[in-house]
Amino acid sequence: MLDALSKLPLKDPDLLRQANFIDGAWVKSDSGKVLEVRNPATGELVGTVPSMGQAETRRAIEAANAAWPAWRAMLASERAAILKKLAAAMLANADDLAAIMTAEQGKPLAESKGEVSYAASFIEWFAEEARRVNGETIPQNAKGRRILVTKEPVGVFAAITPWNFPAAMITRKAGPGWAAGCTGVIRPASQTPFSALAIAVLAERVGMPKGVCNVITGPSSATGKELTANPLVRKLSFTGSTEVGRVLLAQCAETIKKTSMELGGNAPFIVFDDADLDEAVKGAIASKYRNTGQTCVCANRVLVQEGVYEAFSAKLKAAVEALKVGNGMEEGVTQGPLINADAVKKVQEHINDALSKGAKVVTGGKPHEKGGNFFQPTVLAEVPHDALIFREETFGPVAPLFRFKTEQEAIKLANDTEFGLAAYFYSRDVGRIFRVAEALEYGIIGINEGIISTAEAPFGGFKQSGLGREGSSHGIEEYLETKYLALGGIGA
């Protein structure tokens, strides 16, 4: 184990913490059991984390609840000051946080560094938002009365997060929660716990009071059960698959928890015949192959108008073949491994199904010669609409090209899914831009843009892609309750 840890090129090895953080203490599990975390590129052991059960989870919730009164009583500016220090500490330790992320998640180091900045931006943004949680007065409905509205922190939050953005999905939830005056329990994905634990190390260092930030790891059956059932948890924020989101929503129903759900996607990427094809290719590469296609906002279906189909396909082929597959720690690598063997299997299933229904391989199409979890960046052409890849989120580096003739057909195809998170389209016709943007049933629409996520904008989906919004000024509302004060007896 020691040599696995020492292999990570960390300036501050103390950031890689093989323990959980509960009530300001670094602890092991009651059973002493641990979970292994392995590097998806090499299979090497990165380290181990405690396998916490329901009892430890309950203690973390109780610690958050005990810390809540003092945290909420702080001035917003005092909470903001601590959050600003945390954001600064994340940026000051970006190289180490990125190395830890690449080791546990596999994404190229440059993408990990980008995610650390992106994650810190949510802490910075909500440090500012903390001081703008304003209430309102409303013209009274009778003499001698006043109507006041205040906003108050909802209470203890639980955050359950996925492996694909091990830092940003933590701060996109804990940032607004802490800013609003809530305290929380963070339960990161089992494959990628170390990024969350490193953030807890930094939160402790910048003086976040004990119990405000708690990070636990362990089987979702035990931790998730307690987080969704315990009445002290007033808010659950989840990012992950729609299937799991459905389970968690049902589990939260018993105690009527406030919930935010950032779930699966099936993003259409539409190229109209009036598009700038070079820009469209850049956008397709950015949207489809970021994190080796493992983001919920990745282009999942590429719809190309038939007049530009061949030209776009040829340009995309050339760009995809320029991608470099390898260990994310290696210079110049732009495509890391998939997260595990199951992910490789699902990607191959989608490709084989499409080929069996008449699709053709433009480039790629099978596991990479490096073996393991590496996969060839792939483009498929002539994909039929009844292919699995049209219906299901691939979560891998495969761009299936579908033809369409008219704008109406494109909109119909794009909306033909139970998901509604992100959509993209390329056009330079202003009338078309407004018509298509207004017709697409998605929470996020990239127009001549392939990368759309930023702390300033509301992130969230329509239909079965989720509930609520993260980021922007909307994101803090998810951690607030609205209170109406009917004030009487004021006299004439």
Ligand SMILES: NC(=O)C1=CN([C@@H]2O[C@H](COP(=O)(O)OP(=O)(O)OC[C@H]3O[C@@H](n4cnc5c(N)ncnc54)[C@H](OP(=O)(O)O)[C@@H]3O)[C@@H](O)[C@H]2O)C=CC1
């Ligand atoms: N809308 C969005 O912003 C995002 C959506 N996603 C979607 O998530 C999927 C891929 O991510 P993935 O991590 O595999 O998603 P999962 O839904 O499998 O897991 C997400 C998190 O939920 C936990 N979890 C799983 N089952 C339970 C349960 N029964 N109770 C409590 N917690 C549970 C997992 O824990 P463990 O690690 O132990 O399994 C993990 O921490 C894709 O569909 C993708 O689109 C992913 C990222 C962002």
Ligand SMILES: O=C(O)[C@H](O)CS(=O)(=O)O
């Ligand atoms: O988990 C994800 O896929 C993220 O939500 C995508 S993004 O916010 O980094 O775009």
